[in-house]
Amino acid sequence: MAITDQPLGKRARQRAQTEAEILRVAREHLAIEGAAALSLRAIARDLGMVSSGLYRYVDSRDDLLTRLIVDSYRSLAAAVQAAHDAVDPTDLDGRWVAIGLALRRWALDRPHDFALIYGSPVPDYEAPDESTVEAGTQVLALLLRLVQDAADQHRLVLLAPSPEAARAVGAMLDDPFFAEVTIGATMLARSLSAWTLLLGAVTSEVFLQLGPVPDAAALFGLQLDVAGSLILLPAQPSTGLSTAVFTA
Amino acid sequence: MAITDQPLGKRARQRAQTEAEILRVAREHLAIEGAAALSLRAIARDLGMVSSGLYRYVDSRDDLLTRLIVDSYRSLAAAVQAAHDAVDPTDLDGRWVAIGLALRRWALDRPHDFALIYGSPVPDYEAPDESTVEAGTQVLALLLRLVQDAADQHRLVLLAPSPEAARAVGAMLDDPFFAEVTIGATMLARSLSAWTLLLGAVTSEVFLQLGPVPDAAALFGLQLDVAGSLILLPAQPSTGLSTAVFTA
């Protein structure tokens, strides 16, 4: 059993440095052209070596992407954690807002990294604005109409999730992942929804295909509010959306 | 001014048929291997022609993807519309549920098409389960902790979105897209949040990287409920989440 962190030999040090440089250049390319265009040959060119040499350090293109993804996850987690920790722990609203804003900021600053993590499909393709958004907003329009009907019938308050659904999620709490969580099933459910809503809001801003959004930042702030409303009681009485609805 | 839908000549008919076949084969490949692996050469091979011949019908690979996307949008809109229309128009909850379930069903049946529309980034890469999900769930864990803190302080009810945010969204209503919408800014805001939450719930189920989810369907049902609660008043008194929270 050797002492593992011996003074590294020349070889090992060189290797570590090359490995780091590969990741650095890869990240550069990623930031500029996106993951779809990430090419091992191009990276090798930038490093002044031949493409086959890269395979001493990287198993495959997918392997390289994996490392970049893990890296991005860490970067995101760190950024959000830092923003969160900078807030007075008793200021719950402030903490929620800090998390949301940090996530958004991080995503907007590195859309490709965000896409690497939370996106999924086609290379770096961007949908043209003509017929696609028209068809894409159709369901939204349908939803708006439904809402309008609801408004006509004065049925605009909060519906409680069905007991069945809440019960089903209770089973999730048995998972080891939630071992230390002591909140109940209902609050877990609301937390997941808040997380989904937050992530969805950021995603839609990063890959805007939501329709006409004149003020994306304001819209995000609103989504952040709504998402926060799923898990936080207001510190002081408010005249915002939920209150207005409940007094109607 | 020629009558445009003259009896098509043999040539035009042949062309239309070839065009349709290209799309058909492309859709097949897309369903099997995903958008990243979609290759014009492979499509040409399947069609028994040489790859360069495809360029008589398609400007480029991206052009083909565009057509597939538009197609997918239409297919999705049609499926959802159909499910929605099959419900009694006065049953608002039923309509909301129908929309949500139809969207989910469509997405789960054609994950690649869904990804084509609502996804974004890296080819068809799938993140390994080791360190990535650990880092990926870190923010969620942070959120859960915040919620726990909130529970400790008995602050678990709905926060109203800030008046500023609601006001900002009011500006959106000036956009031509919302010309026929007569609902107010606050309800529009809630509608958008509901839409975001619905889409996020489907996305997370299709590209599951959410952590341990023993019963995805139940979780979706819950998200659907929460999202619906943003826009619908319950038809009858309920003992679900929101109610429980408000009586606490």
Add this chain to the structure above:
DNA sequence: GCTCAAGAGTGAGCACCGCTCTTGATTCTT
């Protein structure tokens, strides 16, 4: 009916890609 331009399909070729394998040089270990 003939002509002739437009359309459809071919095949070669360019520049790129991921990835493998052999070969020779360098370094580390024993």
Add this chain to the structure above:
DNA sequence: AAGAATCAAGAGCGGTGCTCACTCTTGAGC
């Protein structure tokens, strides 16, 4: 000093999108 491990290079395979010159066919206008 000898042997083992590592590294970089180069050639090469099969694949990609896309272009271009080239035939052959077809159909519309005179």
